[in-house]
Amino acid sequence: MLNRIVYVNGDYINEHDAKVSIFDRGFLFADAVYEVTAVVNGHLIENEGHMNRLARSCNELELTLPVTIEELTHIQQELIRLNQLDEGGIYLQLSRGTAGDRDFAYPQNIQPTLVLFTQARSLLDSPKAKKGMKVVTIEDIRWHRRDIKTVQLLAPCMAKQFALSQGYDDAWLTEGGYITEGSSNNAYIVTEHNTVVTRPLSRDILHGITRQALLDLGAKHAIKIEERLFTPEEAMHAKEAFISSATTFVYPVVEINDQPIGDGKPGPIAKQLRDIYIDLVKRQSAS
Structure with missing residues (x-):
């Protein structure tokens, strides 16, 4: 502009x-x-x-x-x-x-x-929402008050730039053997039993506004949700994976560390959550 x-x-x-x-x-x-x-x-x-x-x-x-x-x-x-x-x-x-x-x-x-x-920018119609993202896991080197949304974003910038330089779309950050979140988004996986898993709130991750909306919407639509830690290994063998943020809404993750997730295509639960979140967005934007 x-x-x-x-x-x-x-x-x-x-x-x-x-x-x-x-x-x-x-x-x-x-x-x-x-x-x-x-x-x-x-x-x-x-x-x-x-x-x-x-x-x-x-x-x-x-x-x-x-x-x-x-x-x-x-x-x-x-x-x-x-x-x-x-x-x-x-x-x-x-x-x-x-x-x-x-x-x-x-x-x-x-x-x-x-x-x-x-x-x-375009939010409702996004190519990444249709084809999915490829992410790489790297060590989380950020400070330990990630729940405060400060402008201390050099570490996330370094993570995202590393991912892009290696041919990925983004990075998922790891600490103590577990995924914390994406470089600028919250991270989720879907188990073989169709349970959505995301890390619980603490000082280790940002308390995402879209994250909370998705958990609320998921509960209303009978999508089972579990807040717990999960490892990169579990993520790489998950049925689905996806991210959320204020301006991406929901993007599927189709590959982690060169390992295809599921069949390597956006999964149905990520698509359902994006669709019902966009329905919420359209209702809010029409009021």
């Missing part, structure tokens, strides 16, 4: 005029949190969950949100209007702000930096 209107600290401005100080702690220390909310038909999807998680991240890091959740939602909606965004997402980032100089200790009484911008 050319010449987007973005939001920076109370102002709606052209993206080319947007500036943040080089002394901003988000830039210097990754002292910042973020959220990405999907947009379909010009409507925010699952935004309440994203705002609740944002508030939790702020609380965990002692960050002050400079506007109310209601005001933040209005900012999101105004950006959708100004940029005529039909489908895609809104990125939101809140940093602790700019102090007088670089210092590790939290500065007191400074104004946080709040930035939002839109990204246009």
Whole structure:
């Protein structure tokens, strides 16, 4: 999108005029949190969950949100209007702000930096949802507060870049012999008894908003779900595998470490979950 209107600290401005100080702690220390909310038909999807998680991240890091959740939602909606965004997402980032100089200790009484911008992309119709993804497992080297959605994303970037450089679509991260999650998504497998398995919530994984919606929808549609640890070996011999995130919804995983999953094609449970989630998205976007 050319010449987007973005939001920076109370102002709606052209993206080319947007500036943040080089002394901003988000830039210097990754002292910042973020959220990405999907947009379909010009409507925010699952935004309440994203705002609740944002508030939790702020609380965990002692960050002050400079506007109310209601005001933040209005900012999101105004950006959708100004940029005529039909489908895609809104990125939101809140940093602790700019102090007088670089210092590790939290500065007191400074104004946080709040930035939002839109990204246009296709969500409902995706080639990866139809053909599936190939992933590779690598060691999880991230910090141990993955439940806080911070901008400390260098390790996930390295994981994703390694996967792409080796001919895969993404990486699944491992720790202590078990899968934690994908580089930017939650991970799932389906057992031979058609049980969906995903890692339970803890500080080891991000508490995915789409993840929770899928678990709720699965329960309503009589899909058996089990929250427990699972190994790369179990994943490679699973009946199905898939990932979820705010802007992918559900993507099937058809290959792990060069091992085809099932028959090497997207499986029926991943397809069913994507379909019923998209039904939910369409209902939300029509309201």
